[in-house]
Amino acid sequence: MTEYPSFYDPERIGALFTPDMAEIEQAAIQAGLPPVSPDEPQVHLLLVDMQVDFCHEQGSLYVPGALGDVRRVIEFIFRNAAVISQITCSLDSHLPNQIFSPVWWADAEGRHPAPFTIITAADVEAGRWRPLSEPEWSRYYVRELEAEAKKQLTIWPYHTLIGSNGHTLDGELWSAVAWHSLARRVAPHWMIKGSEPRTEHYSIIQPEIHVPGSPQGGKNQALLDTLAAADLVVIAGEASSHCVLETVEDLVNEFSGQPGMLEKFLVLQDCTSPVAHPEIDFGALAEQRFAEFARQGLRLANSTDPLPL
Numbered sequence: 001m002t003e004y005p006s007f008y009d010p011e012r013i014g015a016l017f018t019p020d021m022a023e024i025e026q027a028a029i030q031a032g033l034p035p036v037s038p039d040e041p042q043v044h045l046l047l048v049d050m051q052v053d054f055c056h057e058q059g060s061l062y063v064p065g066a067l068g069d070v071r072r073v074i075e076f077i078f079r080n081a082a083v084i085s086q087i088t089c090s091l092d093s094h095l096p097n098q099i100f101s102p103v104w105w106a107d108a109e110g111r112h113p114a115p116f117t118i119i120t121a122a123d124v125e126a127g128r129w130r131p132l133s134e135p136e137w138s139r140y141y142v143r144e145l146e147a148e149a150k151k152q153l154t155i156w157p158y159h160t161l162i163g164s165n166g167h168t169l170d171g172e173l174w175s176a177v178a179w180h181s182l183a184r185r186v187a188p189h190w191m192i193k194g195s196e197p198r199t200e201h202y203s204i205i206q207p208e209i210h211v212p213g214s215p216q217g218g219k220n221q222a223l224l225d226t227l228a229a230a231d232l233v234v235i236a237g238e239a240s241s242h243c244v245l246e247t248v249e250d251l252v253n254e255f256s257g258q259p260g261m262l263e264k265f266l267v268l269q270d271c272t273s274p275v276a277h278p279e280i281d282f283g284a285l286a287e288q289r290f291a292e293f294a295r296q297g298l299r300l301a302n303s304t305d306p307l308p309l
Helices: 021-031 066-080 121-126 135-148 171-184 221-229 243-255 282-296
Strands: 043-048 084-092 189-193 232-237 265-268 299-301
Touching: 021 171, 043 066, 043 221, 043 243, 066 084, 066 171, 066 232, 066 265, 084 171, 084 221, 121 135, 221 243, 232 243, 243 265, 243 282, 282 299
Parallel strands: 043 084, 043 232, 084 189, 232 265, 265 299
Antiparallel strands: none
């Protein structure tokens, strides 16, 4: 049986609390792990949006199954800390008024759309939904979204608002990341995405529609270069149907033409779950897409499987 650090309490997963850094530090020292070396296999753990609003039952956009995903990721970190050389955590980081927010749109009577409403380009053209912010861009956006990204605009509940409790990483997972940083003497990387109001930003690589001139409006080439340099990139997070899926799709599109590159990317299937939608089976759609990616070379595994090093 694996012995986990003394501060680890799986019963706190899904609860809000303040991690005890002194206890985490002491446990990191006691672990006796070597510092990260540039000569060892570089294993990069990529955690996508494992935040309170997605991973806690009281979160505004809770993903069913996320609590178990968080626990399995934490225990994966503890079991594999000696070979994990870098951890990147993306943080979905929103503002109250963005193009997928209810307040951005209204119908002819001035009513805002309910969360999970789908707004099509045809809806906007017919006046069923009209943009209250950036009207010219908004009409362009829904057209481009359908033509370029092959999807339609989804209105979401307000979630991961910057500065709110829902924006933070689950506290027990944050503690595991901090412990790894101290134990291996390496800084974690925190990646902010989703703060450009005029576009959705599921993938951590790029937004759905590029916004010229915006700091978060285009492709994150620096992150792509970092991941390309790793020997193995392990991916987990929320949700398998959206941010994880779109991230992996961007990675497949970026590296599929380079022999052997996709084999460096491994998705932990038991550490990601789909969004629950009242009408759309996002889980089934995600499974189909990941099966397609696997046929192209992407690896799929469970968190308890040995790492392919």
